[in-house]
Amino acid sequence: MSERKDYTRIMAEYLKAGATMLSLTCPVEGCGLPLFKLRTGEIVCAAHGKVLLVKSDEEVKEIRERITMISVLDKLEEKTLNIIREQSEGEDVDPREIIGWLEVLERIRRLKEMSREKQSPSKPS
Numbered sequence: 001m002s003e004r005k006d007y008t009r010i011m012a013e014y015l016k017a018g019a020t021m022l023s024l025t026c027p028v029e030g031c032g033l034p035l036f037k038l039r040t041g042e043i044v045c046a047a048h049g050k051v052l053l054v055k056s057d058e059e060v061k062e063i064r065e066r067i068t069m070i071s072v073l074d075k076l077e078e079k080t081l082n083i084i085r086e087q088s089e090g091e092d093v094d095p096r097e098i099i100g101w102l103e104v105l106e107r108i109r110r111l112k113e114m115s116r117e118k119q120s121p122s123k124p125s
């Protein structure tokens, strides 16, 4: 892919400017390019520019875990919604069971909210 080549050129420029390549890759889904730490301390991806305002590799890891968590919760939410839909359309509906699933759904959504709240360190100060 020719797009990839352009990124290589950008990465070479990062290195020329004194940046160091980190052992971590870009957390943006489907990207996976190596991250670079600029002399200014900023961490950048050749494709996405300044992706995260992070201070340490640990922070990058933490944010990656959170993104994974949200995508897992998204899938769970969809599954739970499907179960609720199927059950409520069934012949012998047990309301208690549906309420149980609704509670599960609510818990999933709360967890998702929590993950999202923690995820926004990118306000310029």
Ligand SMILES: [Zn+2]
Residues within 6 Å of the ligand: 026, 027, 028, 031, 032, 033, 045, 046, 047, 048, 051
């Ligand atoms: Zn990227």
